[in-house]
Amino acid sequence: MSRNFKGGVHPPENKELTKDKPIEQFESVPGYVYIPLQMHAGKPAVPVVGEGDEVKTGQLIARAQDGISANVHSSVTGRVVAIEKKKPLPNGAKGDWLVIEAQQEDEWELLPEIDWKEATPAELKERAFEAGIVGMGGAAFPTHIKLSPPKPVDTFILNAAECEPFLTCDYRLLVEKPRQVLEGMMALMKAVGVQKGFIGIESNKADVVRTLEREIAAIPYGDIKVKILPTRYPQGSEKQLIYAITGRKVPLGGLPHDVGVLVNNVGTAYAFYQSLKFGKPLVERVITVSGKVSKPGNYRVRIGTSFRFVLEQVGYVVEEGRVVAGGPMMGVAQSTLDVPVVKGTSGIILLGKEDFYVPSSMTEFNCIRCSRCVDVCPMNLVPTTIAFYAVRRKFEDAKKWGAMACIECGSCAYACPAKLPLVQAIRYAKQVIRVMR
DSSP, rough: OOOSSSSOOOOOOOOGGTTOOEEEEEOOOOOOEEESSOOSSSOOOEESSTTTEOOTTOOOOEESSSSOOOOOOOOSEEEEEEEEEEOOOOOOEEEEEEEEEEESSSOOOOOOOOOOOTTHHHHHHHHHHHOOOOOOOTOBHHHHHSSSSSSSSEEEEOOOOSSSSSHHHHHHHHOOOHHHHHHHHHOOOOOOOEEEEEEEEEEGGGGGGGHHHHHHSSEEEEEEEEEEEOOOOTSSSSHHHHHHHOOOOOOOOOOGGGGGGGEEHHHHHHHHHHHSSSSSOOEEEEEEEEEESOOOOEEEEEETBBHHHHHHHHSEEEEEEEEESOTTTTEEOOOSSOOBBBBTTTTEEEGGGGGGGSSSSSTOOOOOOOOOHHHHHHTOOOOOHHHHHTTTTTTTHHHTTTTOOOOOHHHHHHHHTOOOHHHHHHHHHHHHHHHHH
């Protein structure tokens, strides 16, 4: 039995555009890839190749720093032509990237294959590090660090909710590669020493449950159950998912390991399996390309491929619109198409002008005190008050009202009848508070 978390919204799902589209691969390799040194939480990786060097697909090209960081590998075979500074990234930040001129044919440099059933937890953690595996649901936290929590955990949750509108890449992996995803999940569970596991999936994707249960029975490991959850956004947020499945409440400012839980995404489990079975570092991922495009679908895309190249392959339907990295609720609108697909890119959505609202000014607050934002906030915050202080640069007050607890899900902005840019204001406050620290 699942539990209902407080708040949330139910925006139009728009998953019918790609839900039944098998995963495809583009016929050609992009002429150039642009591989950021920081596609993960923490410190950027340090280049170990330079301009003019020849590289192979899967070759380590930037090494993780000490602390929170992740290795970066080449997604193509070719030649490094530049290391460019302060280039735009899909999350709105700027960072350095390696530009590689690509050949059409791959020459792979692979890691040794590992049988996860025979491997030790230490060997599995080391493989996650070597392969540059990170959380692929958006946060991109290095997986090898997540597999060494500071507190003991007893429960593993595979996040298959995929609650964002339009996105279906995780669903297609479960449809087409259920055994690989499950073995990746089991390997992650073994790495952290957990026997109890859950797969949390929303009811609008319940058609894969029987397949998953059959595969679980075929690969006996631990006690794994599939939990069907109500279709409601943001069901896939870690704190809400943990409560819905286990009834445990992550404390304010806390993390899943504080309540004995570890959560990983479907794409992460699949990438981990690929690194074990075939020795492939994380150099490609499945993304959903949808919205106003001629060929919406789910595509296996090389890391570093530009958004421009992707959209040229699927065809524009509208020239004037908004391109969003990720889903429309938590995704980031792009100011240029010359940004690369990174490890955390789950989708590229092209919205027409009729699909979004542009507020006239961040300083116009026409709040009518209807409290809808409070009703839908899954974190029990008062978004209008936090945004009020953020716009007036009263960041200590914004902090006191819980700005740092905001998960930036966008439910408040979606529900607001005055169309106030609440989540943008709160995100701004959080950025300033982090700098103040």
